[in-house]
Amino acid sequence: MTAILSVRKLEKTFGSVVAARDISLDIPAQQTVGIIGANGAGKTTFINMITGYLRPSLGTIWFEDRDITGRSSRQITRLGISRSFQVAQIFSSLTVMENICAAAAIARGPRGALAHAWRPLLSADTVGEARAAAELFQIGAYRDIRAATLPQGVRKLLDIAMAVVGWPRLLLLDEPTSGISIEEKFSLMDVVMTALKSRNITVLFVEHDMEIVSRFADRVLAFYDGTVIADGAPAQALADTRVRTFISGTRTVPEAVAGAG
Template sequence: MSVVLEVRDLQKTFGAVVAAKDINVTVNEHEIIGIIGANGAGKTTFVNMVTGYLKPTSGQIEFTGRNLIGLPPREITKLGISRSFQVPQVFMSESVFDNLLMAYAIAEETGMGLLSPLYNDERAERVDSHLRRYQIAEYRNATASTLPQGTRKLLDIAMAAVRKPTILMLDEPTSGISAEEKFGLMDIIMDALRLDDTTVLFIEHDMEIVERYVSRVLAFYQGEVICDAPTAEAMVDPGVREFVIGEEYHRTRTENGGSEHA
């Protein structure tokens, strides 16, 4: 296993507010990592910094040995880190097919190629197979704004995965999804990403999801990583239990005790 992402001493302050502090994380190839923490703990800020949306106040971010600090999101995307969003960022008034067609076209064309037709049959074929992989083929011609929440999230993630990124960061893939649908949704996502051996970091509030799909946990609290450990270990970490999970968790955990590894 080789290191793909290395984050050292990352800091981010907004005026007097410290949004990220002393973050040190090393991510290996093919890992599936869960990022947990209460609202405002700095999870999304972390993702925003790694993907270039926010510039860190100080610190290092290296992706396969390359410094990412100062690069805009598009450059980082081209290098191989993609992301999805808590609120799906799709082309709302377009069909699912056209959303992905555009995603493929941007991924595949550069320079003068941008002036070749957007649509061609081979690209359409790739889009359709991608739709099947994410099990949204039945919505192919539906307008994105009319999609059910879960489907729109799948579309958002499918668009992020078009480039076959080395690392995919998912910002709360199951937020806004009913409890019954969550596992089905995560199964689709994880199965699809496994085909490309994608390294996944995802932000999640539901500890059952974390326990089922994740091998390692990063727990955030007030901008700091208070725990970085294999899932089973993290779940019993006193800091995590106090600041992230809270007492109510104990009950649900014992009910689903058998589903701990991903």
């Protein structure tokens, strides 16, 4: 398998704060990668650099044999990398269907704003894709409900559906299950992962629940202090001593390490 995403020596500093350092890794196409790490470990900084929200201080990012380092979010989105958000970013005055239609019209339309002044929002293509996405993420029942009044789980699914209508090859999910009750987490992730697999999308997802990570990830990246401290299959990465100490909390902190940290 060839790598869809390759990062080399990635570093991001804010003044004297090092938010990310020395990150080098390859993600093969269609792999599902779970990203774990405590708050402030650099997970979101990593995602923000890949999606162009932050410009890396050092290092390079390659996506499908293209150097995308330092490109704008808009350019990167157009190249095929999409993202969802920890707090669902939806159009709250619109209905579910209108949300997906708007997303489809933008993501599948031309780049320039002016070109969008000559295309109807509700074209056959837009509506067809929106229906397919609503079906795929099982939110068709809510199609005429205003987004502001949706239950949290549906908001999350809508957010991800809107990221998918442009048919990205790589999707970054920032905490897809945050704010969701424990009972609902697994069924939500089932829907999401089945949908993404059916579209052959490579997935990077940030997650705090280790059970979710073990169940859905092919591979785990464990972040600590701005860098990757473990990278491998879930069973292997989650068994790592440092991961158990600093992230999953299944191993108590030894005195010496605590003092050094």
